[in-house]
Structures are given as structure tokens and as C-alpha cells.
Amino acid sequence: MLSRAPKGTSDILPSQIDYWYYAENIIKEVLQSYGYREIRTPAFEHTELFVRGIGETSDIVNKEMFTFQDRKGRSLTLRPEGTAPVVRAYLEHNLSRENPLSKLFYLGNMFRCEKPQAGRYRQFNQFGLEAIGSPSALVDTEIILASWAIYQKLGLTNLSLMINSVGCRECRPEYLEALKDYFHDKKKLLCPDCRERYDKNPLRILDCKNKQCQIEIKNSPSIFDYLCKDCDRHFQQLRKYLDSLQIAYQVNPLLVRGLDYYTKTAFEIISGELGAQNAVGGGGRYDYLVEELGGKHTPAVGFAAGMERMISTMEKQEIKIPFWEGIKVFVATVAQEDISAALKIINHIRENGVSAEMDFLDKSLKAQMRLANKLDVSHTVIVGQEELKEQKVILKNMADGQQEKVAISQILRYLQPKKKG
Ligand SMILES: [Zn+2]
Ligand SMILES: [Zn+2]
Numbered sequence: 001m002l003s004r005a006p007k008g009t010s011d012i013l014p015s016q017i018d019y020w021y022y023a024e025n026i027i028k029e030v031l032q033s034y035g036y037r038e039i040r041t042p043a044f045e046h047t048e049l050f051v052r053g054i055g056e057t058s059d060i061v062n063k064e065m066f067t068f069q070d071r072k073g074r075s076l077t078l079r080p081e082g083t084a085p086v087v088r089a090y091l092e093h094n095l096s097r098e099n100p101l102s103k104l105f106y107l108g109n110m111f112r113c114e115k116p117q118a119g120r121y122r123q124f125n126q127f128g129l130e131a132i133g134s135p136s137a138l139v140d141t142e143i144i145l146a147s148w149a150i151y152q153k154l155g156l157t158n159l160s161l162m163i164n165s166v167g168c169r170e171c172r173p174e175y176l177e178a179l180k181d182y183f184h185d186k187k188k189l190l191c192p193d194c195r196e197r198y199d200k201n202p203l204r205i206l207d208c209k210n211k212q213c214q215i216e217i218k219n220s221p222s223i224f225d226y227l228c229k230d231c232d233r234h235f236q237q238l239r240k241y242l243d244s245l246q247i248a249y250q251v252n253p254l255l256v257r258g259l260d261y262y263t264k265t266a267f268e269i270i271s272g273e274l275g276a277q278n279a280v281g282g283g284g285r286y287d288y289l290v291e292e293l294g295g296k297h298t299p300a301v302g303f304a305a306g307m308e309r310m311i312s313t314m315e316k317q318e319i320k321i322p323f324w325e326g327i328k329v330f331v332a333t334v335a336q337e338d339i340s341a342a343l344k345i346i347n348h349i350r351e352n353g354v355s356a357e358m359d360f361l362d363k364s365l366k367a368q369m370r371l372a373n374k375l376d377v378s379h380t381v382i383v384g385q386e387e388l389k390e391q392k393v394i395l396k397n398m399a400d401g402q403q404e405k406v407a408i409s410q411i412l413r414y415l416q417p418k419k420k421g
Pocket of ligand 1: 172227228229
């Protein structure tokens with residue numbers, strides 16, 4: 001038990017970490033080039049933030065939150081998503097004062113108590129970006145472009161873009177009524193989840209993966225027959241911008257997002273790699289969330305994606321990334337009495353940005369040399385009394401086995417960056 005992580009969690013081991021560094025760096029680089037700045041919010045928030053922000057009818061709030069009480073009985077929840085916390089911080093720090101359009105991004109752990117299944121974790125990593133403060137379809141376009149650019153820059157292929165509109169306060173109620181009318185007589189044919197959704201949020205029936213439900217969904221009324229003028233104009237505007245950039249996309253009227261706060265644009269980036277087609281990330285507009293959380297009416301749009309899925313796609317597609325180059329120099333000692341001098345020397349090497357390692361297990365010189373070989377270093381510095389008298393050490397080039405006496409002050413000149421492979 002003590003040597004097993006809790007269900008639904010996973011470790012990222014040193015052998016995998018280079019993928020994470022690489023992906024995280026690209027996310028930061030790309031987003032900063034689009035003018036987004038990172039924001040870091042706490043891992044937990046007041047429970048009400050998510051209940052209000054995500055919506056009481058959502059699966060997340062109903063079934064998946066890690067909620068607990070602090071010692072004073074206040075209800076707290078580990079963040080299941082990043083948007084509500086970002087909006088909370090936006091309001092708390094009055095970020096709109098600095099700039100009428102706040103462009104923010106985040107990277108971090110999220111927590112959902114889901115049934116563990118392949119590729120789903122209870123603690124997982126997400127990155128996301130949010131643009132808060134503009135109703136313009138130009139911002140929706142930019143969010144899509146920036147998200148797309150990350151996947152491109154990572155070298156991922158086989159991706160496609162799906163877009164839809166989920167309407168607004170004006171037009172969605174009528175559409176929901178139409179959906180309810182349509183599904184009314186078919187209710188008993190739907191899966192138990194959808195029967196529940198019928199009353200709470202019939203829009204969510206549309207993205208049910210159940211085969212029987214999908215048959216019934218096929219002929220359901222289309223949102224595009226119900227969009228109000230404003231929503232329709234916004235969607236046409238988005239299409240125009242994407243067309244002008246020759247970004248290929250598919251309009252999918254069944255694309256709805258899992259969270260209640262979305263309005264107008266909804267979109268997903270789909271990868272063909274992961275077994276069947278699968279969303280690697282998604283986003284959309286959420287014009288009412290800021291208001292819902294106590295701010296004034298502030299239109300906004302965002303995108304979020306899971307890092308685990310992104311990284312497993314990178315591995316599957318065998319994306320070439322720069323791996324850690326390993327230790328370059330080993331500092332060996334002839335005898336116990338040389339250790340202090342060796343410490344000084346290894347410090348000097350490391351301070352100059354060259355990675356170096358030594359023995360911590362009181363090994364013989366012979367065993368130390370074996371370790372140096374195993375670490376595949378380019379050079380070994382051998383520290384011994386005789387050479388120390390002249391302020392020198394023996395430097396062994398591990399590639400050709402050549403040894404020479406070198407002044408300690410000159411060591412760094414010999415330690416070229418190791419060539420891998
Ligand atoms: Zn509308
Ligand atoms: Zn269903």
C-alpha cells in the first residue's frame with residue numbers, strides 16, 4: 001500500500017520528464033508570442049466558485065469534484081478546471097484596469113474524481129488560455145490560432161479543427177425547447193445519463209457517445225436554425241477569419257462543451273491518432289461567466305487541453321525532442337584524503353555550467369572508474385595527492401583513454417560539451 005500511488009494518479013518519471021519540459025516550453029513560447037502572460041492560481045478554491053462557475057447541472061460539479069472541509073468547516077474544492085479560478089483572480093485583482101483585454105494562460109494540476117480508465121487521471125495536468133474582455137470573433141480566431149500553433153510547433157500531425165456555435169441567452173432557450181420536443185417521445189430510448197440530461201441540460205445529449213443515443217441524435221434539430229442574428233453574425237465572422245487564413249475546419253453542430261457557461265463559439269482540436277478520433281483540447285466563448293462570478297458583463301473566450309494526452313500523442317508520433325545530455329564529467333578520488341580537494345574541483349566545474357558527478361559510496365578508484373564509464377561521461381578528473389602538490393589533476397579523456405596532467409585552473413578548457421550518440 002505505502003509503495004503504491006492512489007488510484008487515478010501517476011508519476012512522471014525522470015525518463016519521461018524531457019517530454020514535459022519540451023511541451024511546457026513550447027506552450028510558454030507560443031503563447032507569449034501571442035501576447036498571453038502566465039497566471040498561477042491556487043490548487044484549491046472555495047467550492048462555491050466551481051458550483052457557480054461550472055454549473056450545478058454539470059457532471060464535474062455533480063460527480064467529480066474533490067471537495068473537503070477545512071478545520072473551520074469551510075468547504076473547499078481541488079480545482080477541477082482552470083477557467084473559473086482565472087476569472088476569480090481576474091476579478092479579485094481587477095486586471096481589467098491594466099488592460100481592457102486580459103490575455104492569460106496557465107499550466108497546472110487539475111483534479112477530478114472520475115472513474116479511472118485509459119488516459120484519464122484523477123490528478124492531471126492542463127494548460128489553458130483565456131482572453132477576457134472582448135466580444136469580437138477576432139479574439140475567438142486568435143485563441144484558435146494560438147492553440148493550433150502549439151500543436152503545430154510540437155510537430156503533431158493528423159489534427160483537425162471542429163467548430164460550432166452553442167448560441168446565447170437570447171436564442172438558446174428556444175433551441176433547448178426544440179430539443180426537448182424532439183427527444184420527448186424518444187426518452188426511453190436514451191441512455192440513463194441522457195434521460196437525466198433531458199431535464200437538466202438537453203444540449204449535453206448531443207455529445208453522448210452511446211450508440212443508441214447517437215442514432216436518435218442524428219435527426220435532432222440543428223442549432224443553426226435557431227441562432228439569433230448576433231450569434232449568427234459572430235459565427236459567420238469567425239468562419240470568415242479562419243477562411244482568410246486558409247485554416248481548414250469542419251462545422252459540427254453536435255459539438256457542445258461539457259460546461260454550462262459556454263456561449264456562441266465552441267471548438268475542439270481533434271487528433272486521429274489515439275485509437276479513434278479524439279479531442280486533444282477544446283474551448284469556446286463564455287460571455288456570462290464573469291457576471292456569474294460577481295463581475296460586470298464581460299465577454300471572454302478560452303481554450304484548455306490535457307497535457308497527458310498531448311504527451312502520449314507526441315510519444316506515439318515519435319516526435320524528436322532534445323533529451324537531457326547526461327553527466328559530462330566524473331570527479332574521482334584516489335584516496336579518502338583527497339575528497340575535500342575533489343569537492344572544490346567539482347564545485348568549480350558545476351559553477352561553470354558543466355554537469356559533474358562524484359562517488360558518494362566510498363568506492364575504490366577502480367569502482368569509481370567503472371561508474372564513470374557507466375555514466376558515459378566525456379572526461380574523468382582523477383584527484384590524487386601527488387598531482388595536488390603541483391596544483392594539478394589527471395584528466396582522462398574517456399573516448400580515447402588518453403590521460404594527461406592538467407593544472408586545476410585549466411580544467412574547464414578541456415571539458416567540451418559531450419556529443420551524444
Ligand atoms: Zn444568440
Ligand atoms: Zn446518451
